[in-house]
Amino acid sequence: MDNIAGTKSSLTWAVHISVAVLVFLWLFPTLGLFVSSFRTADQIATSGWWKAMFPAEQNLTLRTAPPATQVQQGNLYVIEGNLFEDESSEATISVFGISSRDIDAFVPGDTAEMRGGERVTVQANGDYRLESDVEMEGGRGERVFVTAETPPEFTFQNYRNVLFDPSNREGMAKAFFNTLTVTIPATIIPILVAAFAAYALAWMDFPGRALLIAAVVGLLVVPLQLALIPLLRLHLEWGIGKGYVGVWLAHTGFGLPLAIYLLRNYMVGLPRDIIENAKVDGATDFQIFTKIILPLSFPALASFAIFQFLWTWNDLLVALVFLIDATGETTVMTKQIVELLGTRGGNWEILATSAFVSIAVPLVVFFAMQRYLVRGLLAGSVK
Numbered sequence: 001m002d003n004i005a006g007t008k009s010s011l012t013w014a015v016h017i018s019v020a021v022l023v024f025l026w027l028f029p030t031l032g033l034f035v036s037s038f039r040t041a042d043q044i045a046t047s048g049w050w051k052a053m054f055p056a057e058q059n060l061t062l063r064t065a066p067p068a069t070q071v072q073q074g075n076l077y078v079i080e081g082n083l084f085e086d087e088s089s090e091a092t093i094s095v096f097g098i099s100s101r102d103i104d105a106f107v108p109g110d111t112a113e114m115r116g117g118e119r120v121t122v123q124a125n126g127d128y129r130l131e132s133d134v135e136m137e138g139g140r141g142e143r144v145f146v147t148a149e150t151p152p153e154f155t156f157q158n159y160r161n162v163l164f165d166p167s168n169r170e171g172m173a174k175a176f177f178n179t180l181t182v183t184i185p186a187t188i189i190p191i192l193v194a195a196f197a198a199y200a201l202a203w204m205d206f207p208g209r210a211l212l213i214a215a216v217v218g219l220l221v222v223p224l225q226l227a228l229i230p231l232l233r234l235h236l237e238w239g240i241g242k243g244y245v246g247v248w249l250a251h252t253g254f255g256l257p258l259a260i261y262l263l264r265n266y267m268v269g270l271p272r273d274i275i276e277n278a279k280v281d282g283a284t285d286f287q288i289f290t291k292i293i294l295p296l297s298f299p300a301l302a303s304f305a306i307f308q309f310l311w312t313w314n315d316l317l318v319a320l321v322f323l324i325d326a327t328g329e330t331t332v333m334t335k336q337i338v339e340l341l342g343t344r345g346g347n348w349e350i351l352a353t354s355a356f357v358s359i360a361v362p363l364v365v366f367f368a369m370q371r372y373l374v375r376g377l378l379a380g381s382v383k
Contacts, residue, residue, distance in 0.1 A: 030359070036352035038154040044348045055149050057094070059103060064120070064130050064141035079130040083122065083144060096122045096146040103145035114142060122146070158353040172354055174329075175336040180361075181244060182319065182332055183312045186251035187305055193252065194259030195301065199289050201260070202267040203275060213264070219257035227254075228321050235322065244330065247322040251312050259304045266300035267293060302369045310362050333358045 035049040047056040062083040070077045084091060095104040098112045098120065106112050108124035118132045122144060130142060163173045200206070201213055231250060235241035240249070270293065278288045294301075316334040323330045331339075337354050340347075 030363075033352050033356045033359070036348065037158055037356045038156070039349060039352075040153055040155060040157075041347065041349045043150075043153060044352075052154075053152055055151050057147060057149050060146050060148060061100075062126075062144050062146055064128060064144065066141050067136040067138050070132075070136055076131045076133065077135050079136070079141075081128060083126040083128055083146065091126065091148040091150040093122060093124050093126060093146045093148045096144055098142070098144060100145060104147060118142065120144065158349050159357075162350060162353045162357060172333060172336055172357060175331050175333045176357065178330055179313060179332045179334075182247055182251075182323075183309060185244075185248045186255075186312045187308045189248060190252045190255040190259050190308060191301060191305060194256055194263055194304070195294065195297070196289070197256075197260050198263035198267055199285075199293055201264045203288075203293075204285065216257050216260050216264075220261060222257075224254050224317070228317070232321055241322065242324045244323075247318060250318050250322050251308075251315070254318070255304075255308050255311070258307070262304050263297060263300050266297055270296055306366060306369050309365050313362050314358075 032049045035052050036044055039049070039052060042058050042060070043052070043056060046058045064083070065079050065081045067079070069081075070079045072078075083093075093108050095107055096112075097103040097105040098114055099105070106122070108122060111119050111121045113119050116132075116136075117134070118130055118136065120128055120130045120142065122128045126146075126148075128144070130136075163176070201209060201216075231253070232241055235246040235249070240246040274292060274296075275288055278292055283291075314334060315332075316338065319332045319335055323332065333354075337351070337358060340351055340354055
């Protein structure tokens, strides 16, 4: 009965489940990256991102106020305050210690005697009282090791450090705009060139057209790495091998075969009557191309624009080869993130924020234009 017209195949549910699993596998790490980008370093170190909405138990090393703040009360010298920097914090201390070897020696309310004779009493909310029979000396406060349950905390400080703090090496604002400077022209230029070439290969008769189409198909399988060194040597001879012009031309050359192939297949599938009627009315090839073909080919143009934008935005190899710059003035985001992995490998909050900033723009572009993707990829497959 499954083969009767109008009924769904028994494989339909399997297809739906497979698609759902693939979507989940794609969204799961992206969501984790997004959540981690708003968490503090301590939270990331103590719990996974899926626990971000729940309280977390953390081992913290805190300090009392420095001796300069002590006051004399009778025969005692006393320092009082709260161990947490933010006294309004809702963290709750479960145990504390005065030695890194025994961080759970005391419970809130107990009084611990330190090596110098000072006595400290810590409460569950972080309030403490440090007292001594003699005047305390030194420039820093005493260390107190606490185990505290902290409430969920989210912050925009990671994004401020990454994007807007010029004093930090991880500032990616310049790398962000450098990537836009590379990506936008490297997406527009091949589309413009490929659109003219695709129209000529689809609707204009001239000698060698079939050979050109075959050459375009053949170039689709040429590895990018095969052409890097010869192309770089050519760019250096022309004097464009160390700037944006060289990387624009490189991305254009590597993207043109697919662009011409997609657009040509789409344009061939357009109704011939429209073009013939336009020629009868006296329209030139350029007028037909700009006023008829381009508007009708928007799905294919958008489809390639998505691919080219994503490839160029996420590219590292071409940027390393053609953007030779020791000062960092033309560093793109992919290269900047690689440098962060070496210099800030332990700062997961910075890495997570930088990575999400890097993928945010491609996500926006993809979801804004994804409805044209399938239509463009299927161009020419059905007559």
